[in-house]
Amino acid sequence: MRTRPLVFFVFLTLAAASAGWAAPVQDKILKDEDSVEAARFLADSAAQAELRKSDETAYLSLFRKAAELKDVADVLRTHDFTSSLREALLARQDSSLCSEPNRLLAWAARYNLAVNPTALKAAVYDWDALSEVQRAWVIRRGGPPKVWGGLSLGARHAVLLEWAQSIQERITKTVPKSREEYDRLKVEANEISSILDGLTRRQMTRRLEQAQEAVSALEEVKKRLAVLQDPALQGLLEEAQSSGDLAGMMSRLGRVFDRLGVAKPAFDAARPAGEDQKFSDKERFLLAKLLSGGLMKQLEGTDVGEDLQTYYSRHPLKVSVHEMDQYIALYDSEKNEMTFNEIYVLDVLKARRGSIQGLLAGRDGVLDSLVMQLSPVFVHEATHQMQFSWTQEKGMPVEYGQPLEIEAYQNEALFMIDKSRCNERYRKFMEDAQESSTLAREAVGLAERFQRDPAYFRSVIVTSYYPEKFSPEGAAWSVMDFSASNVSDFEGELKRRAALPTREQEALRRGGNFTPGGMSSEQWQKELKAVATSALETHLARNREAIRRRPETYSLYRQRQGEENRRAEERLKKISESKCRVRAASEVPSPAVR
Amino acid sequence: MMNIQAAAFLVLSMLAPSRVQAAEKSVAVSLKSFACVAPSGWRVERKEEELYFSDSKTVEGLSSRVAIRFFGPKQKVFENAADYLQRQTGPGLFKVKGETLGPVEKTTIAGYPAWRFSRDSSEFVPPGVLHPKEIKVREEFVVVDRGGGFFVLSHRAPGALFKKNSSVFRKILGSFRPL
Numbered sequence: 001m002r003t004r005p006l007v008f009f010v011f012l013t014l015a016a017a018s019a020g021w022a023a024p025v026q027d028k029i030l031k032d033e034d035s036v037e038a039a040r041f042l043a044d045s046a047a048q049a050e051l052r053k054s055d056e057t058a059y060l061s062l063f064r065k066a067a068e069l070k071d072v073a074d075v076l077r078t079h080d081f082t083s084s085l086r087e088a089l090l091a092r093q094d095s096s097l098c099s100e101p102n103r104l105l106a107w108a109a110r111y112n113l114a115v116n117p118t119a120l121k122a123a124v125y126d127w128d129a130l131s132e133v134q135r136a137w138v139i140r141r142g143g144p145p146k147v148w149g150g151l152s153l154g155a156r157h158a159v160l161l162e163w164a165q166s167i168q169e170r171i172t173k174t175v176p177k178s179r180e181e182y183d184r185l186k187v188e189a190n191e192i193s194s195i196l197d198g199l200t201r202r203q204m205t206r207r208l209e210q211a212q213e214a215v216s217a218l219e220e221v222k223k224r225l226a227v228l229q230d231p232a233l234q235g236l237l238e239e240a241q242s243s244g245d246l247a248g249m250m251s252r253l254g255r256v257f258d259r260l261g262v263a264k265p266a267f268d269a270a271r272p273a274g275e276d277q278k279f280s281d282k283e284r285f286l287l288a289k290l291l292s293g294g295l296m297k298q299l300e301g302t303d304v305g306e307d308l309q310t311y312y313s314r315h316p317l318k319v320s321v322h323e324m325d326q327y328i329a330l331y332d333s334e335k336n337e338m339t340f341n342e343i344y345v346l347d348v349l350k351a352r353r354g355s356i357q358g359l360l361a362g363r364d365g366v367l368d369s370l371v372m373q374l375s376p377v378f379v380h381e382a383t384h385q386m387q388f389s390w391t392q393e394k395g396m397p398v399e400y401g402q403p404l405e406i407e408a409y410q411n412e413a414l415f416m417i418d419k420s421r422c423n424e425r426y427r428k429f430m431e432d433a434q435e436s437s438t439l440a441r442e443a444v445g446l447a448e449r450f451q452r453d454p455a456y457f458r459s460v461i462v463t464s465y466y467p468e469k470f471s472p473e474g475a476a477w478s479v480m481d482f483s484a485s486n487v488s489d490f491e492g493e494l495k496r497r498a499a500l501p502t503r504e505q506e507a508l509r510r511g512g513n514f515t516p517g518g519m520s521s522e523q524w525q526k527e528l529k530a531v532a533t534s535a536l537e538t539h540l541a542r543n544r545e546a547i548r549r550r551p552e553t554y555s556l557y558r559q560r561q562g563e564e565n566r567r568a569e570e571r572l573k574k575i576s577e578s579k580c581r582v583r584a585a586s587e588v589p590s591p592a593v594r
Numbered sequence: 595m596m597n598i599q600a601a602a603f604l605v606l607s608m609l610a611p612s613r614v615q616a617a618e619k620s621v622a623v624s625l626k627s628f629a630c631v632a633p634s635g636w637r638v639e640r641k642e643e644e645l646y647f648s649d650s651k652t653v654e655g656l657s658s659r660v661a662i663r664f665f666g667p668k669q670k671v672f673e674n675a676a677d678y679l680q681r682q683t684g685p686g687l688f689k690v691k692g693e694t695l696g697p698v699e700k701t702t703i704a705g706y707p708a709w710r711f712s713r714d715s716s717e718f719v720p721p722g723v724l725h726p727k728e729i730k731v732r733e734e735f736v737v738v739d740r741g742g743g744f745f746v747l748s749h750r751a752p753g754a755l756f757k758k759n760s761s762v763f764r765k766i767l768g769s770f771r772p773l
Contacts, residue, residue, distance in 0.1 A: 077639065080648075080657060112637060118652050420687050427687060434691040444688045452681050454671060569671050 026058075029066050033097070033107060035073035038066035042473065048551065056548070063551050064480045071473035072097050072104075073113050078459070080116035083194035086123040089153060092474065094481050099152045101126065122194075125156040131191070137163045157195070164192035168204055175211070175246050182208075182215045202326045210246055213270040217253040224260065233259060247272045265436060269351040276355035279342055283356050284321040290360065291340060292319040294371035295378040302418035303571055304411045308382045315389060317382075321345065328439060329377045331384040333398050338381045344439075345370065351436070372429050376443040379415040383408040390560070396553045397479075397546075401470040403561035406461050410568040413450035413457070416443055418575050451576075454569050472557040480550050483543040490540035493528050497536075509533050624773070627664040628745060631769035633762045636660075647766070649751075649759060656717060656729055658751035658759040660766055666743040675737050675744035679709055682735060692716050701736070703747075704771050708738040717752070732756040734763065740772045 025047075028037040041047060041062065052059040072095060079085040092098040097107060101124035107113070114120040122129040127145045130138065138148060141159050148156065167188055176182040189208055193201050221237055233256050240252035250271040257264055279287075296312065299305025318337040324330060328344045331337070349359055354366045362368070384400065387407070391398040398404075420427035433440030450457040470478065497508055511532035519527070528536075621632040625643055632638045636647045643666065649658040665672055672678045683698050696712040712734045730753045738745040747770065749756070749763040 080652075115637065115639075115648055116652060116657055117650055417687060431688045434688075441691060445690055448686050448688055448690050451686065566670075573670070 026062060029062060029069065033065075033069055035069040035111065035113065038069035038073075041066045042070060042554075045555075052551075060480070060547060060551075064477050067473040067476040067480075067554070068095055068097070071095075071471050071477060073111070074471055074473070076108050076113040076120065077115050080119055082119045082122040085116075085119055086157075086194060087198065089123060090157060091470070092478070093152075093154050094478055099154060101151075101153050101156065102149060104153075124153055125160060134160060134163065160195050164195040165200075167192050168196060168200065171204060172207055175244060175249060176215055177218065177241060179215055179219070182211055185211065199326050207246070210250065210270045213267045214246055214250050214253065217250070217257070217264065217267050220264075221253055221256050224262075225256075263353065265351040268353060269347040271350065273346055273350060274355075276357065277346055277349055279321070279346075279356060283360060284342065286360050287345070287356075288319045288321045288340075290362075290367060291321070291371065291374065292317055294367065295319075295375055298371060298375040298378070298419070299415075301422060302415050303575065304379060304415045304418065308379065308386070311382075311386050311389075315385070317385075329374070329381050331381040331388075333384075333388040336385070336388075338378075338385065340374065348373070369429070372426060373433060373437060373439055375419070376412045376416050377439065380408045380412045383411045394556060396549075396556065399470070399475045399479075399557070401472060401475050401557075402461075403472060403557055403564075405469060406458050407561070407564045407568075409446060409461050410450065410454075410457075410564065412443065413447045414568060414571055414575065416447035417451060417572070420447070421575065451572065454565070454572065458565070472554050472561070475557070476550055476554040480547050483546040483550075486543040487540060487547070489524075489528055490536050490543065494533070494536055494540070497533060505533070511535070514539070622769075625664075626773065627666065627743070628662065628773055629769075629771045630662065630766055633660075633765065636762075649755070649762075651755065653729065653752040653754050656731070656752045656755075658749065658755045658762070660747070660749050660763055662766075662770070663746045663748075664743060665746065672744075675709075675739035678744065678746065679711075679737050682713075682737075683711055690715075703736060703738045703767060706738050706740055706772060708736055710734070710736050729753075734760075736767060738770075738772065745770075745772065 025037060025041065028034040029041060048059065048063065051062065072092065075085070075088045075092070075098075079088055089098045089104075097104055104124060105121065105126065108117070108120060118129075125134075125148075127135070127148055138159055141162075143151070143159065151159075171185050171189055174181075174185060176185055186208060189204055193204070196204065218240065221240070225233055225237055236252045236256050240249045240256075243249040243252065250267075254267070254271045257267070296309065296317070299309050316336070318335070320337055320339045321342050322339050323343055324339065324341045327341060329338060329340050332339065345359075348370050349356070349366060352364065352366050352369075354364060358364060359366050359370070384404065387400075387404050388398050416430070420430065430440050430444055434444055446457070497505055500508070508530075509532060511530050513535045514527050514531055515523075621638065623630055623632050623638065623640075623645060625640065625645065627643050628645075630645070632647055633649075636649055639646045639648075643664040645662040647660040651657065665678065672681070679698065683695060693713065693715045696714075698709050698711045701708045701710050712732060714730065714732050717729045717731045731750065732753055733748060733750040734756075736747040738747065747763075747767060749759065751759055
């Protein structure tokens with residue numbers, strides 16, 4: 001992705017400092033970097049309007065700085081885990097506060113901002129917080145403590161990421177054959193997990209989960225075969241023990257269990273898919289159709305569900321099934337499509353020893369179980385689609401930051417509560433599924449937390465689920481910086497072109513437009529010099545407008561957040577007090593993952 | 595009982611909104627609806643009519659956290675103290691795996707009727723990974739019914755820190771005064 005220089009806002013900061021309005025407040029925000037004053041300014045629409053009227057440039061500068069201060073202060077106040085704190089800070093490397101560790105520590109200490117100062121020091125890789133092994137690695141990479149102290153968070157992270165990745169690669173290649181060997185890998189994994197990015201961390205932990213299942217299976221097979229004396233099975237055990245890859249080991253152990261007629265749901269979910277458990281494109285398409293029909297039906301009889309049904313009577317519901325890296329489901333606003341992860345579907349299927357044909361034919365209740373387990377996630381992603389429509393109506397960019405995620409989780413919890421209150425079959429299914437499905441455990445835990453105390457529920461979503469997501473303030477300053485860097489680039493290129501000979505200017509007028517989507521810095525610079533001059537002018541105007549409109553966009557997101565929180569609390573009250581409209585049959589299927 | 599108004603402490607009366615203070619020594623803190631004494635060396639943070647104290651000592655990244663929250667008559671989330679108590683301790687829709695709730699005991703705090711209960715549960719650290727370390731966490735809640743609003747004082751900490759900091763929570767409870 002493109003880098004975002006801060007040239008434009010350096011200028012704006014100077015402009016704001018020279019404005020005459022409420023100089024003490026400006027000083028507190030711009031010079032003292034006081035986050036309390038910043039929060040006051042952001043909440044004071046009258047003061048903002050007054051400054052904007054007298055000097056819009058100074059106002060935008062002050063607004064941007066206030067948003068950054070409140071955003072970063074909230075990060076320090078909210079996260080008390082090293083990993084989530086670091087993830088939040090790394091997502092904000094365009095903020096000089098977040099990118100300069102010593103400055104951040106001094107600022108946090110000056111205003112006593114960090115909820116957990118120990119975790120903050122660890123999050124920015126303070127020398128005192130590094131382990132002996134990490135220090136040795138840093139020194140080998142040419143960084144004695146003095147040099148280390150002057151490095152940016154990004155640079156420190158890059159050095160330790162290299163160390164963590166070398167260990168992660170070894171963990172991934174190791175096939176543990178004993179509990180002790182597995183435990184050692186787990187200890188190593190815990191040491192590096194807070195340094196790895198979310199995706200790599202999830203991949204590593206998934207691999208470790210499989211390894212754990214493999215080691216448990218190996219122990220059990222050894223015990224069983226010790227009394228059976230079956231040469232064929234003994235041969236499979238020996239092959240498993242000498243196998244150099246985890247999939248091969250699990251496949252052989254699985255064959256032993258198959259021959260013995262032993263069902264091991266957790267092991268079966270982790271083992272490689274069988275031939276009848278591999279999706280073709282046609283089967284993916286058919287499953288998507290079945291899921292969308294089944295999930296829409298699950299919405300019936302609930303307040304949140306009926307909102308969604310009304311929404312989908314006016315908007316298309318596009319569902320697909322594909323393999324994804326980390327999410328169980330995802331709504332993509334560019335494609336206007338909801339995707340369910342086939343890896344998750346296969347885990348459920350494998351645990352039930354089902355086949356794709358059986359799933360599609362609705363045999364053994366597998367599809368029914370899958371639909372029930374996925375229904376809270378469906379509500380979550382459908383809420384994201386409704387949010388996207390709202391931003392389209394308002395003519396503003398969609399930003400899936402903290403408020404929209406909290407709203408989606410609130411809807412998910414409300415749906416779970418509403419559905420389970422009046423549908424014993426559903427309630428019992430989800431409660432029982434906690435034993436084996438992390439998805440069910442998460443949904444049940446969130447529903448209970450929301451019922452007990454909605455404010456506490458909201459704080460957990462931010463700290464535990466989305467440390468890297470931006471608050472409305474975070475989105476405000478980062479988008480303003482991004483647009484400002486674009487403005488700077490467009491102005492520079494237009495100035496360069498104006499100095500070119502007329503013939504070259506004419507040729508550039510006939511250029512094309514930018515390639516849609518993200519691009520590298522190199523590609524950006526290349527396209528910047530080649531696109532039509534009219535495209536540059538159009539994008540320059542759009543980016544200037546994006547900066548100018550950002551306070552309104554921020555205000556709309558904040559307003560929606562307040563309204564949705566109130567609405568969710570009122571709904572919870574209404575659900576608790578109302579009688580059930582639909583009471584379903586009490587037949588309870590067994591959970592999909594067993 | 596200690597008279598908070600007469601205590602020879604540094605008084606941070608009416609802390610600014612969201613203002614955070616480091617309590618180097620015991621500090622009397624006064625908000626609109628209540629006053630109490632902050633523990634020495636703990637971080638103090640105010641959010642409107644809520645007060646949070648946190649200890650810098652941690653176990654696996656988790657620290658002791660004491661919260662004092664006022665639910666006034668204008669809030670619409672809970673009807674009253676009894677409703678809050680019912681939602682926290684009554685039978686939930688689901689039995690959450692790994693959670694246990696202690697008995698609810700009647701008590702008196704600053705002359706007002708109050709209820710005390712505790713809950714044991716697990717926190718998984720670091721959060722968001724498939725193989726986190728399970729840390730046993732204990733929470734103690736004290737719900738004080740003032741009439742026309744109620745207070746919730748809670749202490750949440752990993753098992754090892756909970757016992758150690760129980761006396762700190764007791765001192766906060768002892769100094770707590772609805773205003």
